[in-house]
Amino acid sequence: MSTSVEFVRPHENIFEKLESLDLSFRDAVVFPNERSRFYFREFYLKKKEGVLPSLFTMEEFLSFLSGKVPTDQENSLGILMDIHPSGSFSISLAYAEKLLEFFNEIDAGMVGWDEIEWVAEYEPWKRFMDEVRKIYEEYKNRMREKEWVDKGDVYREAIKGVEKARRHFERIIFVNPLALTTAERRIIRSVPSIILLQTLVSEEDRIPGRPFHHHHRLLKYLGKEIPSFEFEARAAIEVYEGEDRHGLLSMMEHALLCAMDADIPPEKVGIILPDPSYARVISERIMERYGIKCNLTMGLPFMETPLYSFLDTIFTLVETEKDGKLRKDDLLELFSHPYFYARKDLKDRIEKVKKNLEETYIPPDAIGDSILQSEVVSVLDCVRKKRTLRELYDGLLSLITVLERELEIPPGYPHADGFNVLTRHLVRVKDTELGRFSVEQEKSFEFLREILSGLRIHKFGEPFKGVQIMGVLESRLIPFEVVVVPLMNEGYFPSPRKKELFLPDDARGRINERAGEDKLELQRHRDSTFSYFFHVWLSGAKKLYLGYVKEEKKSTPSRFVEQVTLGLYGEEVKPVKVGYEGGEIKKRERFFERRIINPDEFEFSPTRIDLYFQCPYRFYLEYVLGIREEKEEEELEGKGLGKLVHETLQRFYSEIREGPPEDGKRLFEIFEELFRRDYPVPSGRTLLRKELVKERLRMFVEEEKKRKPFKVLMLERSITTQTGRFRIKGVVDRVDEEDGRFVVIDYKTGYQVKTPLSFTPDDREDLRNGKRSVQLDTYLYLLSKRGEVDPDRTEVRFYSFRENKYLEKRFTKYGSKREVELFEGFLISVLEEIVDENNPFEPNYESNLCDSCPYAALCRRWEYV
Ligand code: SF4
Incomplete structure (x- = not known):
């Protein structure tokens, strides 16, 4: 069976190499992990159209061959x-x-x-x-x-299934396989394969840590020659010694600033984390301080969610319970947790009760408030005295249900992620064989904490957009120009196996010797994997920042750092000491000030201005830093139907130009045509929504028929104007001329309709609490400023597709030159405030956007409310 090997140097892009193989649907590509497969898919789809080749991870490829998926x-x-x-x-x-x-x-x-x-x-x-x-x-x-079947069975069965691979695929391309098992090596040898090895293979392998051991082993096994390329460290290396982890944040900031100075795009900067617990703080710091998007691929630890701290508090309360009495300090901890304290119905009660708790141990009925007492007891009962793991998990599930109800957590809210991850885990595990076992009360919480600490919340970011933050193994194949690795300490990089192996290393060595091949992994093989990564960074990136912490349990710098400081890869490198305030890093580079809005580059729209009033911090995140999270869909706007309504009306009126329309026949034809274009295979739900939209369009026509004759003057008009140093933009749905007046119409397909301004002293407060909007005023202003309408003869109104009518007077703006002048003055003062670098973008924790805001984790609302 033919196998060919192609070598890709670490500074070359392995994805480009892969793409140059003219892939077709008859090919299969096998990636070492999910992340690299995902990145390649994104890369490939940007470049090519048509059918993708079959993309597998190694695990999926084995399941394909064996026809089996391992059980939980x-x-x-x-x-x-x-x-x-x-x-x-x-x-x-x-x-x-x-x-x-x-x-x-x-x-x-x-x-x-x-x-x-x-x-x-x-x-x-x-x-x-x-x-x-x-x-x-x-x-x-x-x-x-x-x-x-288990994982092992899948391996054994996969070997039997190689014939299937031959039938299905012309070529199978294995992308940089590293620590392969014997079964995987045999499979690769038995199928028509091309192997892409991202490596610098040296015959003598004199490089410390034998970084290319795994590649040598594979080449020998396949009977291929090992070419001798000279290893060359390409990266300029800087080493930092952090007083603690915060010190290394300063190193990271410094590295990012230098990359920005050198015009290196953020997606070419990889922050590689040997320990995931650092991920959240780093990603938030980057977004907040630098205004750079980042893609956190490794997920956030569940341990860092308020839900985990809540569960931990409950577990502790049960663990420290004595003769049915609760330990006061732990009870107070529970009361001060936001899930209790942030509830309006409990806050005052907690304050009253706290003053009266005196004893060290308190029986629940002495809490002194019947509602609080029943809340505490019901929460504790969910986890107390459960015999089997299944009962315990069922208890936790009921606890989650209670919390979700009490806290009224809407879907999409950041807290919801923690709830979803935990619920999925509990539901999946509780009915497995493990669920049948009894857990001793005193051990159960220890066990639960360990399990929960391993859960991850996968969230935000896109590949190739913003700084990429990922784990060591995930970083494979992704070409970075700048690599930043904090926590280069022994124990993190390289890290030992988490658990002691059943077979000790020397016994494994003997099995391997006798077999004449490495059937079982030894610790030195594992170390050589770390060495491989390190050497790929060294010869692949242009700049490599390595940081280690001095004051930690694992305080010894990594062996690789020592090789650098001793000058094994060029000149000796002296570590720079860094603390939270930046240490020896130059002051200029230490702090990156809040990103300032440059009026020349920024467009102000009514939506943006409204958001600024409702929550300046969210405005900053969305429009200045450009962090976008998925928003809740408005009713008719689900799946783009709202957009379709706008487009339909635009086309309809661009055809008839005068109204009222006689009937809606043509309107429905246009709608059907656009619907077919956008939804060639609609789901049942979309079809239902479509019927709803059609009904609303029908009612729209009826409403239009009630109007006096009108002429359509403008449709979907995008207007940008310069007011002083500010650029203001708005898109006006439609302008009619009716009875000698201008009627500016805005179609509303969603829920939110707000009244325009009236320039009373309350306006600002009403804007802040979301009752009023600058939208209609801005339209009137833009159209008048461009001389397109006479403000004294103009009204701006909403048509609501929810209420099927033009909205009442309260929602209509009746123009006048005076109003327009007043609005201009108001607008300029607001925009000056927004661009004022001394004006902080404060979160508005009272905002009515908060309940469904996807940024609550960033503003840390739960800590303050
Ligand atoms: S949760 Fe509230 S305070 Fe925080 S960013 Fe969102 S809207 Fe602003």
């Missing part, structure tokens, strides 16, 4: 715990995890029991082997009975 790991663990109970829940679980990892590993490594037993002859642990083999066989039997 919790099912396998439950079966193993059943076969081999080891006392308490946590000990049984730990043992089952170790066994499962071992079984998966020997299956993936194609290691036979004879090989394990052979090595056991020489090991003190050999007496366990008989028993472990029996557990393995029993476990596999039970899995078969249930018709489940």
Whole structure:
């Protein structure tokens, strides 16, 4: 079977190389992980049209070959715990995890029991082997009975399925495979493949840490020659020693500023995090201070959500309970949590109760407020005295339901992400085999904290847009010009395995020696993976910033940092000391001031100005920093139907030009035509919405018929004007001439309709609380300023598709020159305020936008309310 290998240097773009292979739908491309597949897809779709080749991750490719998907790991663990109970829940679980990892590993490594037993002859642990083999066989039997497979089975089955790959694909391209298992190597050898290796392969491999070990191993296995390219460190390296993690934030800011100075696009800057717990603070800092978008691919730890801190507080309260009494300090902690304290119905009660709590331990009925008492008891009952994991998880699910109801968390609200992630986990695990097991009360919370700390909230950002923040493994294949790696400490980079292996390293070494190939991974192989990443950064990026922290448990600088400081890759590099205030980094580069609005480059629209009034901070995030989060769809605007209504009316009136229309026949024809264009295969829901829209269009025609004869003067007119140093823009839906007057019409398809200004002292407050809008005033102003209407003969009004009528007088602006002048003065003063660099963009925590605002995590509203 033909296999060819192509080498890609680390500074070359492997995606471009891949694209140059003229991919077709008869090809399959196998990526090392989900992230690189996703990035390639985005890259490819920007360049080419047509059918994509089949894109797989290695895991998916194995499932394709085997025709099997592994069952949830919790099912396998439950079966193993059943076969081999080891006392308490946590000990049984730990043992089952170790066994499962071992079984998966020997299956993936194609290691036979004879090989394990052979090595056991020489090991003190050999007496366990008989028993472990029996557990393995029993476990596999039970899995078969249930018709489940685990990861290891998928590996073994995949080897049998290579024929399927030959039938389906002409070529299978493996993109930079690194630490392959034996099964994966065999598969690659058995299918028609092209292997792209992003590497600098040196025959002698004298480079410290043997970074190209995995590539050598694969080439040898395939009987390919190992070419000898000289390794060359291309990146200019800077090393920073942070007093603590905050110090390294200063390094990161410095690196970003230098990249901006050098005009390096943000997406070419990769911040690689060996430890994900740093992710949130870094991403928020970048967005807030630099005004640069970022794409956080590794997800935010669930541990950093208010929901986790709430659960943690409850767990502690149950753990410290004594004879049914609650520890006062922990109870107060619960009361001060925003999920309790931010509730309007509880806040005053909490304040009253707090003053009367004196004893160290308090029986719930002595809390002194019946409502608070029942809230506390019901919350605790959700997690207290649960026997099985399933009962405990069911309790947590009811707790979530209660919280969601009490807090009225709308979908899309940042808190909702934590709830969704946790709910998905609880629902998935509770009905697995593991759910049947009893958990000792005293251990259950320890177990839960460990599980919850592993959950991640995947959120925001786009590939190739903004600074890319990702984990080490995810960064593979993505070409960065600047690489910033904070936390280059031993223990993070390289990191040891999290758990001790069932087979020790020396026994693994013997199995490998006897087999004549690396069937099982050794620690040095793992280290060489880290070495590989480090050397790819060194020879791929132009600039490499490495930071390590001095005051942490894992305080030793990484071995790779030491190689740099000792001058192994050029001159010796002296670490620069950095603290929170920037340390030795020059002052100019230390702080990046809030991004200022330049009036020459910024367009002010009514929507933007309204938002500024309602929440200056959100205005700043959306329009100055350009951070966009998905918004709730307005009723008719779901799936773009609102846009369709606008387009339909525009085309309709551009044809008839005069009104009122006799009927809506032509209007519906246009609507149907546009609908077919935008929704070639509409869902049932969209069809329902379509009928609703048609009905509303029909009623619109009826309303129009009631009007006096009119002439359509303008449609969808975009007007931009310069007022002093400000550019103001608006798009006017329609202007008619009716009965000697100008009628400016704005179509409203959503809920929100606000009254125009009237220049009373209340206006500003009304704008802030969202009752009024500058929209109609701005339209009138723009049209008058351009001389398109005479303000004394103009009215600006809304047509509401929700209410099926032109809205009452309150929502209509009757123009006059005086009003327009007053508005201009008001507008200029507001815009001056917006661009004033001394005017802070403060969050308005009372804003009626807050409840569905996607930025609450950034403004940290929950901490203040
Ligand atoms: S949650 Fe409220 S205060 Fe925070 S950004 Fe959104 S609208 Fe502003």
